[in-house]
Amino acid sequence: MLFPAPQSAKVPPRVVVTGAGIVTALGLDWQTNAEGFRQGRVAFQPVTLFDVSRQRVKSAAQVNLPSDLPSTRLSKRQRSRLDRAAKLLLLAAHQAWNQPGWTPCSHLPVVLGTTSGGMSLGETYYRQAIERPRNHHRQAGRVIHYQPQRHGLDLAGAFGFSGPIFVIANACATGANAVGHAWQLIRNARAERVLAGGYDALSQLVFSGFDSLQALSPTQCRPFDAQRDGLALGEGAAVFALETVASAERRRADILGEIVGYGATTDAHHLTQPHPQGDAALGAMNAACQSAGLEPSQIDYVNAHGTGTPLNDSAEAAAINRWAGAHAPTLPVSSTKSSVGHLLGGAGAVEMAVCLMALQGQWLPPTSTLREPDPAARFPVVRQPTAAKLEYALTNSFGFGGANATLILRRWP
Amino acid sequence: MSSIVIAGLGVVSPAGWGLLPFCESLAKGEPLSTKELSRPGVSRPLTIRPVPRAAHRPSFMTHARLRRASPIAQHAAGAAIEALGADISRVNQQPASLGVVLCVLSGGVNYSRRFYDETLKDPTAASPLVFPETVFNAPASHVAAILGTTGINYTLVGDQGTFLLGLALAADWLSSNQVDGCLVVGAEESDWLTADAFRRFERRIVLADGAGALYLKRRTTENAAIELAAITNSYSFSSRSARIRAAHAVRAELPGAGPHYVLCDGMQGLARLDAAESLAWNDWSAPRLSPKTILGEGLAASAAWQCVAAIDALQQGHYRAANVSVVGCNQQAIGAQFVNPNFNG
Numbered sequence: 001m002l003f004p005a006p007q008s009a010k011v012p013p014r015v016v017v018t019g020a021g022i023v024t025a026l027g028l029d030w031q032t033n034a035e036g037f038r039q040g041r042v043a044f045q046p047v048t049l050f051d052v053s054r055q056r057v058k059s060a061a062q063v064n065l066p067s068d069l070p071s072t073r074l075s076k077r078q079r080s081r082l083d084r085a086a087k088l089l090l091l092a093a094h095q096a097w098n099q100p101g102w103t104p105c106s107h108l109p110v111v112l113g114t115t116s117g118g119m120s121l122g123e124t125y126y127r128q129a130i131e132r133p134r135n136h137h138r139q140a141g142r143v144i145h146y147q148p149q150r151h152g153l154d155l156a157g158a159f160g161f162s163g164p165i166f167v168i169a170n171a172c173a174t175g176a177n178a179v180g181h182a183w184q185l186i187r188n189a190r191a192e193r194v195l196a197g198g199y200d201a202l203s204q205l206v207f208s209g210f211d212s213l214q215a216l217s218p219t220q221c222r223p224f225d226a227q228r229d230g231l232a233l234g235e236g237a238a239v240f241a242l243e244t245v246a247s248a249e250r251r252r253a254d255i256l257g258e259i260v261g262y263g264a265t266t267d268a269h270h271l272t273q274p275h276p277q278g279d280a281a282l283g284a285m286n287a288a289c290q291s292a293g294l295e296p297s298q299i300d301y302v303n304a305h306g307t308g309t310p311l312n313d314s315a316e317a318a319a320i321n322r323w324a325g326a327h328a329p330t331l332p333v334s335s336t337k338s339s340v341g342h343l344l345g346g347a348g349a350v351e352m353a354v355c356l357m358a359l360q361g362q363w364l365p366p367t368s369t370l371r372e373p374d375p376a377a378r379f380p381v382v383r384q385p386t387a388a389k390l391e392y393a394l395t396n397s398f399g400f401g402g403a404n405a406t407l408i409l410r411r412w413p
Numbered sequence: 414m415s416s417i418v419i420a421g422l423g424v425v426s427p428a429g430w431g432l433l434p435f436c437e438s439l440a441k442g443e444p445l446s447t448k449e450l451s452r453p454g455v456s457r458p459l460t461i462r463p464v465p466r467a468a469h470r471p472s473f474m475t476h477a478r479l480r481r482a483s484p485i486a487q488h489a490a491g492a493a494i495e496a497l498g499a500d501i502s503r504v505n506q507q508p509a510s511l512g513v514v515l516c517v518l519s520g521g522v523n524y525s526r527r528f529y530d531e532t533l534k535d536p537t538a539a540s541p542l543v544f545p546e547t548v549f550n551a552p553a554s555h556v557a558a559i560l561g562t563t564g565i566n567y568t569l570v571g572d573q574g575t576f577l578l579g580l581a582l583a584a585d586w587l588s589s590n591q592v593d594g595c596l597v598v599g600a601e602e603s604d605w606l607t608a609d610a611f612r613r614f615e616r617r618i619v620l621a622d623g624a625g626a627l628y629l630k631r632r633t634t635e636n637a638a639i640e641l642a643a644i645t646n647s648y649s650f651s652s653r654s655a656r657i658r659a660a661h662a663v664r665a666e667l668p669g670a671g672p673h674y675v676l677c678d679g680m681q682g683l684a685r686l687d688a689a690e691s692l693a694w695n696d697w698s699a700p701r702l703s704p705k706t707i708l709g710e711g712l713a714a715s716a717a718w719q720c721v722a723a724i725d726a727l728q729q730g731h732y733r734a735a736n737v738s739v740v741g742c743n744q745q746a747i748g749a750q751f752v753n754p755n756f757n758g
Binding site (some may be wrong): 001002003004005008054055056107114115117122125126127129130133134139140143144147148149150152153156157161162164165166167168169170171177181184185188190204205208209211213214225264265266267268269271279280283294348352397400401402403 | 417452453454455478499511516517520525526528530532535536537539540541544545546547548549550551552553554555558559561562563564565566567568569570571572575577578580581582585588589604609610611613614641643644646647648649651658666743744745746747749
């Protein structure tokens with residue numbers, strides 16, 4: 001039964017990460033990404049997936065997908081039906097699933113965040129429906145596989161588990177919402193283990209959408225730079241195996257880190273623009289701290305949403321300034337979107353992965369494209385690869401529609 | 414843990430704007446009239462049941478957020494406001510924290526189609542005003558802005574059963590005191606693109622649009638309302654045989670037909686689509702409601718309408734308990750039970 005809930009423990013269980021997978025334009029595995037983020041490598045290239053010849057901006061952090069997908073329970077035919085977004089998700093999930101030694105099971109919830117699911121299939125469907133309305137070849141399959149719940153079912157089929165599939169579509173905050181919701185499912189005794197993550201693939205509609213808003217940088221994505229002129233899009237996925245610490249210890253699984261806090265709020269200011277003082281962002285950070293039982297002064301690093309747009313970064317800077325208070329001048333902050341772009345539905349999950357990498361390796365990922373820090377940011381923006389002593393890291397994710405989400409992670413001893 | 418009650422209902426449907434025309438249509442029991450929708454390049458039109466234009470323009474439609482919003486946002490807002498009722502002022506002045514869960518299958522397809530069409534023709538002319546409305550959570554954002562709430566707000570995407578996942582999520586938020594109240598809304602809008610897509614699986618399907626909303630609260634001494642008694646597990650499927658097994662699993666989790674029970678199913682009179690649910694519930698001997706046979710297939714809104722119909726039947730004092738069965742089109746079977754604790758038989 002999903003309701004009523006089983007009686008939850010008086011003290012909620014601790015939730016740890018025992019498996020993590022990541023795919024970005026930096027690379028297709030954890031180690032390559034960790035090294036890339038540590039060094040602040042920049043991974044943009046001309047877009048070749050669709051026609052950008054008439055767009056204002058022509059580059060993005062496009063992933064070089066491998067020719068073969070990893071071996072799973074999916075048949076060759078099933079694999080051939082996967083769209084680009086499903087492939088990104090499967091690549092990340094394969095790493096996350098195998099790492100903790102999870103085996104096929106029932107009642108394993110999966111929580112995914114995406115903004116556009118299999119949009120490229122939807123685009124193909126539409127073009128064929130308009131250009132050749134009497135040609136029905138492969139159209140039914142596109143209808144089925146376009147929908148993001150199908151991607152959840154593909155994961156269940158690939159790894160042999162079953163359970164409820166939650167697809168949260170809270171725009172660019174949704175990767176963090178997905179992990180946060182999974183955290184709550186475990187804390188509220190709804191599940192002992194959850195597979196969670198976020199993903200999105202580049203698509204023509206979304207690329208054109210951000211270009212039409214003139215939100216894409218015609219130069220280079222430079223979060224928190226005084227002269228910043230927009231964001232850069234990317235694609236990718238990050239997926240995590242989350243479980244109670246008791247469950248992990250029973251299997252003697254390696255623990256990569258702990259999720260200790262989550263907060264989510266809604267900014268009702270405008271559909272696409274944040275409140276200038278970052279009220280809802282502040283609310284999300286405060287809520288995450290409250291759920292973690294932490295003060296801002298205990299946070300050692302903030303992975304900002306930091307898109308590189310003038311409005312987002314000024315609102316987020318205001319929110320971080322207000323939230324950190326006297327701690328701001330010594331609080332390292334960076335945005336790793338300078339390396340891999342804005343992954344939309346994948347952003348929150350990928351940036352959580354970056355925080356785990358930083359906590360594990362005890363380093364700060366730089367915003368390497370920064371030239372002239374925006375004076376509105378009262379905090380130091382990390383610009384060079386830097387070693388650091390980190391116990392807690394906080395990551396922000398904000399999206400269209402005023403979706404705001406914050407996660408707090410802790411180093412595992 | 415205090416129990417969860419249904420503190421309000423809201424409906425926008427092919428029957429009209431509000432709970433009253435919805436209930437009147439269900440009571441009448443006759444399928445609502447359909448309309449034709451043209452599809453580019455094909456002479457034969459598609460058939461849908463759209464939401465009729467409101468006789469009097471609801472006042473919330475003048476809100477700045479709805480000036481350019483697509484119909485799904487209007488439907489969601491209409492149902493949400495009706496469900497909140499008098500509590501809207503408590504939310505607005507923010508002494509009460511309100512969660513919002515908005516469930517969609519197809520979402521804002523009107524503007525997505527329009528924007529992509531503009532992109533294909535000339536991306537430099539694609540409207541920056543349209544693009545933000547294509548995002549799945551735009552309707553939920555508009556609802557939050559209209560209600561003046563800054564609380565937690567999720568948009569869930571999935572098949573029809575996702576509305577019941579949304580109810581379970583809302584119940585969790587209430588049980589863990591994250592929110593004081595929670596709106597769960599299922600909303601859709603019709604478009605030739607969606608109607609064309611669904612017709613590939615059943616030629617006689619009639620898509621409908623609109624929204625349904627449930628307003629959930631923790632029980633207090635003041636609200637002697639209908640209770641949410643149970644939500645079954647979500648049983649996923651990706652084949653026809655697994656769909657039948659999933660429907661049976663839901664049937665097995667929900668209590669059997671006792672005296673004064675009613676079943677609100679998701680059948681729509683199309684044998685192929687109804688098969689799994691029909692088999693699972695063929696031994697149900699108590700009364701049944703089948704709103705889709707009257708309203709059409711409203712996707713995420715349909716599951717909301719099923720819940721509203723079930724709860725309304727309990728509120729009328731006709732039944733002690735109502736089971737709701739949802740067998741979605743391509744993801745899951747899931748069920749719920751609502752009870753009337755004040756039923757006197």
